Amino acid sequence: GEDVEQSLFLSVREGDSSVINCTYTDSSSTYLYWYKQEPGAGLQLLTYIFSNMDMKQDQRLTVLLNKKDKHLSLRIADTQTGDSAIYFCAPHGSEKLTFGTGTRLTIIP
Amino acid sequence: GAGVSQTPSNKVTEKGKYVELRCDPISGHTALYWYRQSLGQGPEFLIYFQGTGAADDSGLPNDRFFAVRPEGSVSTLKIQRTERGDSAVYLCASSLAFRDRIVFGSGTRLTVV
Numbered sequence: 293g294e295d296v297e298q299s300l301f302l303s304v305r306e307g308d309s310s311v312i313n314c315t316y317t318d319s320s321s322t323y324l325y326w327y328k329q330e331p332g333a334g335l336q337l338l339t340y341i342f343s344n345m346d347m348k349q350d351q352r353l354t355v356l357l358n359k360k361d362k363h364l365s366l367r368i369a370d371t372q373t374g375d376s377a378i379y380f381c382a383p384h385g386s387e388k389l390t391f392g393t394g395t396r397l398t399i400i401p
Numbered sequence: 402g403a404g405v406s407q408t409p410s411n412k413v414t415e416k417g418k419y420v421e422l423r424c425d426p427i428s429g430h431t432a433l434y435w436y437r438q439s440l441g442q443g444p445e446f447l448i449y450f451q452g453t454g455a456a457d458d459s460g461l462p463n464d465r466f467f468a469v470r471p472e473g474s475v476s477t478l479k480i481q482r483t484e485r486g487d488s489a490v491y492l493c494a495s496s497l498a499f500r501d502r503i504v505f506g507s508g509t510r511l512t513v514v
Contacts, residue, residue: 327505333507
């Protein structure tokens with residue numbers, strides 16, 4: 293089945309850019325999602341990219357997709373305290389959406 | 402409806418009891434998914450419906466878990482003889498069709514005591 297890997301933790305200073313990386317194994321993934329989950333809250337769809345795209349920008353968020361290397365990244369510009377959360381990478385593979393372990397983003401004041 | 406609705410939002414049950422969790426997908430969405438998220442982990446796939454039929458139930462952990470979607474809209478996840486290890490947030494999601502963009506509900510937090 294699909295395997296999705298992310299680093300568990302990332303700490304960034306307020307105002308800097310955050311880059312969260314993800315690798316996956318299923319090359320048939322069509323949509324690749326990024327979800328945000330704040331403590332005690334549900335999954336919030338942050339952004340997504342379709343597999344025939346290399347990059348997608350949405351305000352402070354930039355998603356990069358390297359399909360050859362099966363590598364996905366999420367860049368958050370001008371990171372704010374409200375960005376503190378767990379971020380999940382979730383490629384939609386041949387049959388289902390598979391989630392990574394999540395990266396806990398901590399903002400340093 | 403406007404979003405995926407799950408009821409109840411919280412459920413506390415005693416070990417050994419039977420529970421049902423309900424999911425109302427977005428109107429017109431044919432694909433419906435159930436996931437389970439345990440504390441400190443990412444969501445894990447349980448089962449996927451396309452219309453009324455379970456297209457993939459490979460994630461159901463054992464035969465105590467069962468899900469139905471009799472009319473291709475609302476789905477119910479049923480757990481028999483609940484165990485403390487079943488405590489988790491159960492998430493439902495839907496999409497217009499298979500491989501379309503998936504939208505999640507806010508989940509049902511199940512606590513087995």
